[in-house]
Amino acid sequence: MQPQGEFDLIARYFKRPAPSGMLGIGDDCALLSPAQGCDLAVSTDMLVEGRHFFADGDPRRLGHKALAVNLSDLAAMGARPLACTLALSLPRLDNAWLQAFADGFHALSRDAQCPLVGGDTTGGARQVVLCITVMGEVRRHQALRRDAARQGDDLWVSGVLGAADIALRLMQGSLPPDPDRLALCRSALETPTPRLRLGRYLAGVAHAAIDISDGLLQDLGHVLDASQCAADLWLDTLPAHAALAGLDDTVRRDAVLAGGDVYELCFTAHPRRREQITTLSRQLKLPITRVGAIRRGTGLRVLDALGREIPVPRRGFDHFSISQT
Amino acid sequence: MQPQGEFDLIARYFKRPAPSGMLGIGDDCALLSPAQGCDLAVSTDMLVEGRHFFADGDPRRLGHKALAVNLSDLAAMGARPLACTLALSLPRLDNAWLQAFADGFHALSRDAQCPLVGGDTTGGARQVVLCITVMGEVRRHQALRRDAARQGDDLWVSGVLGAADIALRLMQGSLPPDPDRLALCRSALETPTPRLRLGRYLAGVAHAAIDISDGLLQDLGHVLDASQCAADLWLDTLPAHAALAGLDDTVRRDAVLAGGDVYELCFTAHPRRREQITTLSRQLKLPITRVGAIRRGTGLRVLDALGREIPVPRRGFDHFSISQT
Numbered sequence: 153m154q155p156q157g158e159f160d161l162i163a164r165y166f167k168r169p170a171p172s173g174m175l176g177i178g179d180d181c182a183l184l185s186p187a188q189g190c191d192l193a194v195s196t197d198m199l200v201e202g203r204h205f206f207a208d209g210d211p212r213r214l215g216h217k218a219l220a221v222n223l224s225d226l227a228a229m230g231a232r233p234l235a236c237t238l239a240l241s242l243p244r245l246d247n248a249w250l251q252a253f254a255d256g257f258h259a260l261s262r263d264a265q266c267p268l269v270g271g272d273t274t275g276g277a278r279q280v281v282l283c284i285t286v287m288g289e290v291r292r293h294q295a296l297r298r299d300a301a302r303q304g305d306d307l308w309v310s311g312v313l314g315a316a317d318i319a320l321r322l323m324q325g326s327l328p329p330d331p332d333r334l335a336l337c338r339s340a341l342e343t344p345t346p347r348l349r350l351g352r353y354l355a356g357v358a359h360a361a362i363d364i365s366d367g368l369l370q371d372l373g374h375v376l377d378a379s380q381c382a383a384d385l386w387l388d389t390l391p392a393h394a395a396l397a398g399l400d401d402t403v404r405r406d407a408v409l410a411g412g413d414v415y416e417l418c419f420t421a422h423p424r425r426r427e428q429i430t431t432l433s434r435q436l437k438l439p440i441t442r443v444g445a446i447r448r449g450t451g452l453r454v455l456d457a458l459g460r461e462i463p464v465p466r467r468g469f470d471h472f473s474i475s476q477t
Numbered sequence: 478m479q480p481q482g483e484f485d486l487i488a489r490y491f492k493r494p495a496p497s498g499m500l501g502i503g504d505d506c507a508l509l510s511p512a513q514g515c516d517l518a519v520s521t522d523m524l525v526e527g528r529h530f531f532a533d534g535d536p537r538r539l540g541h542k543a544l545a546v547n548l549s550d551l552a553a554m555g556a557r558p559l560a561c562t563l564a565l566s567l568p569r570l571d572n573a574w575l576q577a578f579a580d581g582f583h584a585l586s587r588d589a590q591c592p593l594v595g596g597d598t599t600g601g602a603r604q605v606v607l608c609i610t611v612m613g614e615v616r617r618h619q620a621l622r623r624d625a626a627r628q629g630d631d632l633w634v635s636g637v638l639g640a641a642d643i644a645l646r647l648m649q650g651s652l653p654p655d656p657d658r659l660a661l662c663r664s665a666l667e668t669p670t671p672r673l674r675l676g677r678y679l680a681g682v683a684h685a686a687i688d689i690s691d692g693l694l695q696d697l698g699h700v701l702d703a704s705q706c707a708a709d710l711w712l713d714t715l716p717a718h719a720a721l722a723g724l725d726d727t728v729r730r731d732a733v734l735a736g737g738d739v740y741e742l743c744f745t746a747h748p749r750r751r752e753q754i755t756t757l758s759r760q761l762k763l764p765i766t767r768v769g770a771i772r773r774g775t776g777l778r779v780l781d782a783l784g785r786e787i788p789v790p791r792r793g794f795d796h797f798s799i800s801q802t
Contacts, residue, residue: 179623182520184519191509192517196564196595200566203601240523277525283597290508297500
């Protein structure tokens, strides 16, 4: 087969008609029209083969996940997706890989109403590197910022925790092989669902929010630092995924408290919002669990059912744990 | 030295106070407030070590150029910069490199009033990969789109052409060593100036515009394809950079017509705009030269001073000239 130009590759795999009112792929810039009275929310993530995904992983699932992790940032801000861009650096042109990747990407892009409006593809890479930027809109002053938690707020978590961590450990071999368990938790790792509807409902209702992509303790820690307050987290209330059943206590606790790659929202809200949030949970058919409280001071305490503090290492996923020169 | 976390790296090299009304680095998303009545222009570019820049190149100049090539896309759309994001994948943490890169990046970011509001840094890469996304605003219906050229339009080019191509050839050794010549043209390749002021003035004045990053023939070809019209390009009028003096005719012609990495604007405008554009050229102290005309039909002809057509290969820089699997 002949070498294939950059422009053919974009047209073949990635170009879709732009929604009305937008200018999509094919000009120097894309053009969007954010709604009046809205702020623009922007997030960017880079995924590197061998670090954020396996080289031999399923490209369709990768296409989904690469976009999902970015959409999760919009969800955590309470923003509605507007559009996204994709930059892709490839060591070689593999048509089957590209087709499957594009299929997974476009399927979620369509579901989330987040059209791909611009991109860049390049060769000469020694490994696959993806960079996605998402843009969304959120009514002015209603964004769910990290620095907005207030003393006396309830602390909530959506969904169930720990599945992605266990899936990763099973796939990496740091837990003994267990195909049934892996079947239960693999989709949490590979095709997570960004909580966009939840995020949009929470804008104007909740105070602070964050997604738990780096682990609950670490990400909640960011909220506390930014909001200059403290929190109690009630260990027994934390909703664990069914795939954690029967595992060693330490492994379970670690997965729930520190396991990364969780695209659920952790948020704070005034106690008078409890009924509203419980109703929302029913409407969305999504568990939303009250797991603690924000208090004055600094630091994060994890408490057992009797209110005793449990020592836990505060840690999570560090994207750059390599030594420097 | 100890390993350094992702968050320290961002804080140390890249975090700057966000301008008033914006939320910058440190939340799930950045928040911007585009002006009412404006469209949002978005462009993204990925740069890969060994392909778009030399591994041993000056990191300060790289920081400048990485942002400049993206700002040039905003200029070509007639947009005013609003903010940018930067994702950076690194094989190792090299503090001196990062500091110099960040200095070059921030200096241009400040000059262009395009604050860095979000980003991502990651390790585990086998080579340096950068991805920048720029966002700008342009008054609705005034963006300089590729599909807006009209029959009878004049064809204009800003600045002078060919310098980056000659610099690249000298540095790669495909032209014999010539330190004086390299000194003349190196900055065009390494620290190009995006034509932001020109682009903003042209919004609402010119019809189509594009930057010449892939070479004049190829980029003008994109305008003609998108606008479904043809053009004559007058070879003798094309403004050549002083560094081309004394070079072989074929090398000069090739550099001017097909040399990439030129961050000048090629645009079309109604002939009644000539005086306005000439005045603008004086105000900006930037040559703006009328180099041809848009006509009915398809295709691009290059004509000599006697109006005879000159055969030229229509080509430019292809970002993906590798063979596929």
